[in-house]
Amino acid sequence: MLAILNTLCWLLMERRLEHTLSQAEALARQNGWTTTHATPHRRGWPIGAWLEVSNPTLLHPKSTQAPYDAGWTGQTLVLGGGWWSFAGQALLVTLEGRHAARLSGPDGHGTLLGQNIHLRLSPHGLSGFRAPELRIALSFPTVEQTLLLHALSGQVLVAPHARADATRFGVTAHARDMTGLTFPFGYAPPLHEISLALALSGPATAKTDSFFLPSGYSDLRVQNAAASFYSTPDSSRITVSGRLALPALTGDLTATLQHWHELGRQLLSVPAIRSQIPPAMLPDLEKATQDTKDKTTGKGRSLTVSFPVLNGRPVVENALLFPLLTQKFSIPTQPVPH
Template sequence: MTFSLNTVRYLKTGLVMAGIVTGLLFVDTLLWWRTTHTIETGIEARRAELQAAGWATTVEQITHGGWPFGAWVTLTSPHLRHDRSISAPFEAGWSGKALRVGGSWLELIRTGFPVFLPRPHAARFISPTVQMTILSQDLHLRFSTDHETTFKAPFAQIALTTPSLDQSISVTEFSGRLFTAPDAPHDATRLGLELSARTLRSPALDPLKLALRDARFIAALTSSTRKDVTPFFSLKGYDRLLLQTAAVSFGPDHHASRLSSSGMLELPAFTGHLTFSLLNWHDAAEQLLNTTSVRTSLAPDLQAILERVLHAEPSPALRNDLPLVFDVPVIQGQFPLSLDAFLQNISTHKIDGSHSRE
């Protein structure tokens, strides 16, 4: 049996390609085995740290996957729980269907370490003054070595209860960034949070028929001199809440009304002030006046003032393209003014005094 010169050349090329593919698969397999082993070792180390800090962790099953395009370790039915104690006076827990640590090779070579929580999961935190529950699904997390964690999810629902607040909200296209520095010096940022969402809904806002969109929240908690003797989750370990921005639009287009706020509150008393700014405020005021629950809560003379401002030609100080800005004091987490007194105060200082017909 004889082979032509071309046949021999093709056989050599095929053998070389087969050798290259086999070598790449061998290297990929070794890298996959080493990466999954490193990930699982890191998971066990973190579980030991959590257990030493008073957290109980349970996992139904641990599996490895991702070969040949990546490497990850999946924890089936993970549960995390912290019971209240004297040194840590709070209860917390988290549970989900699965937790995947790792990802594709492209994800692993990027800065930070990827974690994916597929399907629904729930977290709960209870302290003497705060109760919070978070429900979400398909949550993507990325942890970095500089104390920063980024996250995103297609949907999330949050319920928050405090002595002065009991509300729940649901958001879509939810994303953000969390910064933690437990050993931050006094007056430096110890906990920072940045959130954004495409849409926002709340049962408390349903009667107002407001379509809230493009929500954004940025805030920081500064470290207290008491941080070394108080748990990280206790407000006693913080001196101030610095609100850089909390903004939301009342519609989908760029002409929609947008409410933003900023300010500072002393902790743990929750006493300070907030500054609100309302852009394109005519549309928002018109919508509120057309809402029965709001209209019936306003005094007749205040309704007349607002109607006159909305339907008469305003002065330059009250043009729709200029924001309406007002300050609100906060005392122990509550606004001291009632809704009617608050609106009357705005009308006296911002509307009635500066409005004149051109």
């Protein structure tokens, strides 16, 4: 009797999964996407129910109405899982093997490469994800980066009809470590314990553009973007927050650096950075980076800097940076040459 009940449940869930796949494909076609895949196979009995789809692809050609080209392809798409995965309303989706996604627009392009990615898709717009590894490549006029993240997890919020003052697309994420991020002067250290919380507000006009176009949003709110430069508990850690108007990417950001002394010593050892500092300042800066404790609290001091961003580029001039350091730590210096 138990085997019969298990089989009936399996058949019911398989039909629901097939219906879900058909609905997703129909919605994609309505929005200008084309889909292809091999014949789905029912799997899982008796420990669960899942639908296995080999060689899935999703393509969106560039058009006048949607001036972007996008696509996704992978080895295997799995809908469903063990019986435990059907608790609640979220659908478990697993991208087994290697998968790649790309987006190319008028101003640049980006790609994602990953494998064995797990998703929990919610009908209410808040979905979870995790991946052992994800490679991100970005190529835009103001950004040229290739990032590799390990042990990535987080949540995504999607609200297609959000107002200008509400979140249309948001993401919170955490990664164990990341390599590839290049700072000014070519400084590219490995980063640890990365956390991110971003929110894109709905469009300012009644016209609702695609999720894949900057014009589909009114601003970008960086609620929290933080990373440690070392894996130790007292590592130098940077936190960035602020708000940028879209599509111009213009606004203001604030960066706070905790336990900055060790990072300061590392930066002073980079020839490209060292060459930009007046020689008379170097001894005092080197001395300042050795003072690792605040005399009143005994804790590592923090440094906070606010700066404007214009067309996606931070506006931070050396002539402003050096007076900031000298005022913060009372370092006697000669005037900075212009």
